[in-house]
């Protein structure tokens with residue numbers, strides 16, 4: 001198939017996939033996928049981006065990590081919890097999510113209750129102010145917020161690493177603030193795959 005034809009087919013196929021997921025989730029009594037705009041979330045544009053769920057390919061990155069039950073996953077800007085649900089197939093000891101919108105937190109909690117996923121825990125708050133627990137080893141961000149908040153998050157990660165030196169892996173989907181992560185001096189890039197970047201903490205901070 002020619003490249004232009006493939007490109008032209010992408011949008012209707014994505015729309016079809018989106019509709020399929022929504023119908024499937026309705027039947028299950030959950031809602032991970034419907035988008036939510038910024039005005040509904042009630043966050044200023046300089047502090048947050050809208051809710052748009054991650055797509056399944058993000059979980060493929062985790063296949064190579066050798067996750068154990070000592071690992072803890074944290075999604076900063078988890079929304080309705082789709083990425084948390086994707087990674088629940090791995091043996092993480094805990095799967096945490098921080099989300100600004102109280103409404104989305106309610107939806108995420110309901111999703112996990114319906115699916116019986118007790119390892120998944122959602123916390124309401126601003127990711128830039130969230131104290132990152134020392135047990136966290138994987139941090140996921142799917143372009144949830146602009147530079148101002150990413151900078152604050154890097155400070156929260158620095159504090160967490162100073163409290164407990166360890167290897168942290170960041171998976172960053174649609175990594176528009178890549179430079180902020182590198183400029184923090186805490187992480188180096190180890191992989192770039194289909195608009196996702198993976199970073200690990202530098203030796204100065206890894207245990």
Ligand SMILES: C[S@@+](CC[C@H](N)C(=O)[O-])C[C@H]1O[C@@H](n2cnc3c(N)ncnc32)[C@H](O)[C@@H]1O
Nearest residue numbers: 048051052053054077079082083100126127144
């Ligand atoms: C692109 S969605 C990511 C969804 C989810 N991580 C996933 O992969 O399915 C971005 C989410 O970040 C949340 N958000 C934006 N700014 C935030 C902030 N400062 N603190 C916490 N959550 C925030 C939005 O409400 C939205 O739900």
